[in-house]
Amino acid sequence: MDWIFEPWPWYISGPLIALIMFFLLMIGKNFGMSDNLRTLCSLCGAGKTSDFFKFDWKAQRWNLIVVLGAIIGGFIGSYYLSNETAVAINPEVIENLQSLGFNSAGKTYLPTELYDMSALTHIKSVSILILGGLLVGFGARYAGGCTSGHAISGLSDLQGPSLIAVIGFFIGGIFMIHVLFPIIF
Amino acid sequence: MRSIIYLVIGVFFGIVMYKSEAASWFRIYEMFQFKAFHMYGIIGSALGMGIIVVQSIKRYKIKSFYGKQIIFIPKEKSIGRYLIGGIIFGLGWALVGACPGPMFTLIGAGYIPVLVVIVSALLGTFVYGVIRHKLPH
Numbered sequence: 001m002d003w004i005f006e007p008w009p010w011y012i013s014g015p016l017i018a019l020i021m022f023f024l025l026m027i028g029k030n031f032g033m034s035d036n037l038r039t040l041c042s043l044c045g046a047g048k049t050s051d052f053f054k055f056d057w058k059a060q061r062w063n064l065i066v067v068l069g070a071i072i073g074g075f076i077g078s079y080y081l082s083n084e085t086a087v088a089i090n091p092e093v094i095e096n097l098q099s100l101g102f103n104s105a106g107k108t109y110l111p112t113e114l115y116d117m118s119a120l121t122h123i124k125s126v127s128i129l130i131l132g133g134l135l136v137g138f139g140a141r142y143a144g145g146c147t148s149g150h151a152i153s154g155l156s157d158l159q160g161p162s163l164i165a166v167i168g169f170f171i172g173g174i175f176m177i178h179v180l181f182p183i184i185f
Numbered sequence: 186m187r188s189i190i191y192l193v194i195g196v197f198f199g200i201v202m203y204k205s206e207a208a209s210w211f212r213i214y215e216m217f218q219f220k221a222f223h224m225y226g227i228i229g230s231a232l233g234m235g236i237i238v239v240q241s242i243k244r245y246k247i248k249s250f251y252g253k254q255i256i257f258i259p260k261e262k263s264i265g266r267y268l269i270g271g272i273i274f275g276l277g278w279a280l281v282g283a284c285p286g287p288m289f290t291l292i293g294a295g296y297i298p299v300l301v302v303i304v305s306a307l308l309g310t311f312v313y314g315v316i317r318h319k320l321p322h
Contacts, residue, residue, distance in 0.1 A: 004204075010223050013205030014230025020198050021231075022238045027190060028249045033286040037310040044307075052314035065188055066195035067289050073199015074208070074293025081204060087211045090220040097214065110210050110282070115296045128280060129298060133305025134312070135277025140285060141313040142320065143270025144260060147284040150271075151228055154260065156235030161260040161267045168271015169278060170217075176279035177217040 005083045021152055029062060032149030034140035036060070036067050078109075085109040100185040128184070143168060202290040210282025217279050266322040277309075 008016075021031040038053065039060040046053035078085065086107050097105035104112040112119070119125040140146040143165045145154060151169070154162025202208045205227055216224035241247065242255050249255050278284050281302050283291060288306065291299040313320075 007206050008201070008204040010205070010226030011230055013201055013207065014227045014232075015234050016197075016201045016205075017227070017231035018234030018238060020194060020201070021235055023194055025238070025242060025255055026250045027187070028251060028253055028255070033284070033289075034310075037285060037306055038314070040307055041311050041314065046311050046314060050311075050314040050317075052317060053311075062187070062191045065191035066198065069192045069195015069197070070199035070202065070286060070289045071293035072192075073196040073201075074203050074290035075199075075295070076196065076293075077200040077203030077290070078294035081200065087206050087209045089211045089215045090218075093211070093215045093218055093220045096218070097211075105211060109206075109294070110291070110296055114210065114281075115291075115298050117297060119298055120301070125298075126301060129301040130305045132277045132281030133302040134309040135273050136281065136284065136288075136302070137277075137306030137309025137311075138313045139270050139272070139274025139277055139309070140306075141270070141310050142317075143267050143274055146274060146286075147228075147278075148286055152231055152235055155232055156239040157257050158236070158240075159260050161263065164264055164267040165271040165274075168268045168273075169275040171268075172272040172275020172277075173213075173217045173279040174275075175272075176276045177214060180276075 004081055007087070017152060018156075021156065030149075031153045032063075032145055033067070033070075034137075034146040034149060036063050037137055038141060039064060100181065102185075139172070198286065199290045199293060202287045203294055208283065208287035208290045208294070213279060213282040263322055266320070269321070 024031045039057050042053040042055060042057040087109055089106060091106075094106040097111075102111050102113055114125050114128060136146075143150065145162070145165065147169070150162040150165040155166065206212045207224065207227055212221075212224055215221045239257070243257065247255065283299065283302060285306065288299055288303050292303070
């Protein structure tokens with residue numbers, strides 16, 4: 001059972017994600033995480049400003065419970081199911097990241113330069129977290145879904161729009177990493 | 186009772202996101218650098234299995250556990266919103282290394298600064314809701 005405490009390989013993780021989608025379908029629900037951001041906006045009273053948020057959020061309560069579970073799952077995964085949290089990425093990538101100033105590459109789960117508590121005192125780090133969050137939230141809703149809704153659910157249903165969205169995800173991601181990163185960092 | 190089912194599915198999802206390292210910023214960066222198969226393997230195998238699952242449900246008209254028909258709603262046909270929205274999402278995904286599922290998983294794993302990302306993502310969603318009529322769809 002020691003393997004549980006090691007990082008899980010893709011051929012275990014990928015099929016498990018499909019299994020999650022299968023269970024959700026079998027109880028009459030859809031796998032899509034970014035819908036929760038809209039629901040949370042409604043919960044916070046955004047319906048007063050825009051009718052986009054005027055809907056019966058209680059019908060989405062199930063998805064909020066899934067999110068609550070995802071939080072608990074993260075806690076269990078990191079505190080009870082992991083011995084070590086360093087992510088063994090490609091050594092070339094580690095070298096590349098260190099040249100950009102990410103000295104935690106290869107040593108931690110997340111870059112301390114962005115996600116350590118101390119990062120909250122750096123204007124640059126906080127600005128990056130805010131900008132990235134804004135883009136993710138805005139883009140996911142504009143595109144009508146995120147990685148789970150389009151790349152997994154939509155593509156599994158062979159939906160053309162989801163393929164366009166996923167191509168967009170990669171155009172944006174590749175542009176950010178290859179063109180904007182060297183400018184930002 | 187059903188709430189417990191949703192919670193269990195969510196917990197399972199969170200554990201898979203954390204343990205697969207799909208919630209790691211480094212894995213997302215490495216993916217966009219094309220320097221490892223890991224993330225492509227995760228998405229690819231999930232998708233391969235997913236296609237089999239969904240197409241089987243459709244072909245054999247498999248009913249849900251509650252005996253109801255499983256409905257797949259086709260997404261509205263368009264190119265602009267999916268491409269532009271997708272690109273905006275991708276820019277953010279690469280920057281913060283977390284999409285809307287793993288964001289929550291990381292909170293549970295104890296990374297408090299992720300809250301900044303979540304609040305900003307809520308704000309981004311809100312801004313979309315307010316200006317969406319002015320955007321091409």
